[in-house]
Amino acid sequence: MTVQGVRWTADQVLALAPDTASRRAGSRLGAAGPWSGAGSSGEGALWGLCKGSGSKPYRTVVDLADVSGPAYKCSCPSRKFPCKHALGLLLLWAGEEGAVPRAEVPEWAGQWIEGRRGRTERKKATVSSSGPSSGPADPEAARRRAERRAGRVTAGASELEQRLADLLRGGLAAAEQSGYGLWEETAARMVDAQAQGLAARVRELGAVPGTGPGWPSRLLEECALLHLLDQGWLRRERLPEGLAATVRSRIGLPASADGPPVRDRWLVLAQYDTADARLTTRRIWLYGTQSRRTSLLLSYGAAGRAPEPALPVGLALDAELSAYPGAGQARAALGEQFAPPAPTAERPPGTTTTLAIARYGDALRDDPWLDSVPVTLDRVIPVPDGDSWQLADADEDAALPLTPAARSRPGLWRLVALSGGAPVKVFGECGHRGFTPLAAWPEGPGEAVPLC
DSSP states (O other): OOTTSOOOOHHHHHTTOSSHHHHHHHHHTOSSTTEEEEEEOTTSEEEEEEOOSSSSOEEEEEEOOOTTSOEEEESSSOOSSSOHHHHHHHHHHHSSTTSSOBOOOOHHHHHHHHHHHHHHHHHHHHHHHHOSOOOOSOHHHHHHHHHHHHHHHHHHHHHHHHHHHHHHHHOTHHHHHHOHHHHHHHHHHHHHTTOHHHHHHHHHHHTSTTSSTTHHHHHHHHHHHHHHHHHHHHTGGGSOHHHHHHHHHHHTOOOOOOSOOEEEEEEEEEEEEEEOSSEEEEEEEEEETTTOOEEEEEEEEETTSOOSOOOOTTEEEEEEEEEOSSTTOOBEEEEEEOSOOEEOOOOOOOBOHHHHHHHHHHHHHHOTTOOEEEEEEEEEEEEEETTEEEEEESSSSOEEEBOHHHHTSTHHHHHHHHHTTSOEEEEEEEETTEEEEEEEEESSSOOOEEOO
């Protein structure tokens, strides 16, 4: 992609922001006022000088030609990537035609661009010359480490089974009286057993008691799923390989993407981050226009730093993806990329709300612990339902309720405004809590609108 091609939309630019504060600050810099010397090359580079609080303007440069997504450099002291100046420069370029005119690259921007692209080429050459990985340097040592970890996980799963039995024997009412400390202590024991997946599910159990009418039933359901996962691990040798791989993944054991590389033109359907005190997790949903496969990219960043890559909604990526093991798993690893991400008018095919629910039910056969599946709904209308909202099929008497999390997000009102009472196409996650919309398209011509 070059800067002289199709420009990005403001939504696609703002989707790169690492947080809400950066999004707001970058929006204020998306006009020509604070900028001077702004320019663009025919090879995907943008640059400009942005007036700041000091005597010297900040030097900002963006490289849009990188196959893994845009790269940024700014002389400001911000530790966020992209900073507000890079976002402002991209918004300036994405706005009015000619606001960032084509020009000769200045020396200060050219040096960084050439150096960065040179390092990228050398890295690719090194990977290519080294050939495929030959695996662990010491396979026998790796096998012993895996056996030791499996032993610790088995001990942790057995202990958890005993604690669940004690909970049910004493009655679920005791779970509310004991408070969250009991669950956190149990989760810590699972961390010691190197079963991070079990620890996460135990913490979720601790948040259920006292959450309103019907909480004992919800707690019992979650206990049953946790018991099923425990038993799946303890009897993993009897399971089909696909289901055994799913159990290992749910327990929290590491795995490598071992599926054959699939090259396709992947549409970026959604990108959103979730964060806790230690880690930021980025989820990117992709749809292959030829393979008709929906895949999930997961990446992680230390708290306060956005993970990579950054692929805003509405772009298309010519790349290879390799699937992770496990029955019904959507996760994949991003492999070789053959061109920079570029805007596209293509859309994924949709389905009805009735078939979306059936798809989730089918997926539970392969992965009983699955919270949701990716689904694109065709011709649905957001309508209020008492204190809640739902997506109603325009052509049949059926609807999907929105999840509580979706009802509290600003994206709901963007979806309502986009629809205006007319049918829209919506991509999101459909599960037992309802539907979470992540992106939408108007029924006629129009760009994808991110909702997360």
